[in-house]
Amino acid sequence: MERIPITKEGYEHLKKELEQLKSVERPKNIEAIEVARAHGDLSENAEYDAAKERQSFLEGRISELSYKLANADVIDTSRVARDKVVFGCRILLENVDSGDEVTYQLVGPDESDISKGKISVSSPLGRAILGKVPGDEVVVDAPGGKRCYELVDIL
Incomplete structure (x- = not known):
């Protein structure tokens, strides 16, 4: 199961x-x-x-x-380690090309809601960011092409 x-x-x-x-x-x-x-x-x-x-x-x-x-x-997301990206944590990403910053929380597929800053751990970005640490670069294949982000912080 x-x-x-x-x-x-x-x-x-x-x-x-x-x-x-x-x-x-x-x-x-x-x-x-x-x-x-x-x-x-x-x-x-x-x-x-x-x-x-x-x-x-x-x-x-x-x-x-x-x-x-x-x-x-x-x-229990209150007990989540903050040294690397794991389920439940909130992250601050910077789009390398535009400089725009976004904050997301990694959640389960049934909770994801991009308008509320919640992305699924099974989404392309969610999978790419898992295990990363601040300073790491993340490359994601998006429908509009490759997107590069830098993991600025784990909040």
């Missing part, structure tokens, strides 16, 4: 989403199915079809979240 790395915050977020789906969304959808079923002929009942489709989506997501939570490898 594959363990899925995740921060404590990411684990809690997935747990909260699962609880919301089970306690709010699923019952609401069951009610929508009952209401649509009460309208009679199910063969041409768009409300019923939509509710059944939503039920399928909800059950799939509940199953997916349950699997991920059961196989989660929760990593």
Whole structure:
């Protein structure tokens, strides 16, 4: 069974989403199915079809979240070493070509959100930066071509 790395915050977020789906969304959808079923002929009942489709989506997501939570490898990022880049740490990178600086946190695939400065350890940049120390250069093959960064600091 594959363990899925995740921060404590990411684990809690997935747990909260699962609880919301089970306690709010699923019952609401069951009610929508009952209401649509009460309208009679199910063969041409768009409300019923939509509710059944939503039920399928909800059950799939509940199953997916349950699997991920059961196989989660929760990593306490407060205890992460700061001498080299590892899962959970925050890093400051400088784009060698433009001089632009960016800060990222390395997280599990289910937590990555570039708009919040969180990148997956399994992304090209995440894989390239693991194990590096401040001062190291990192070259990443990006869709727009190669990008060079310098690891300025581990925060």
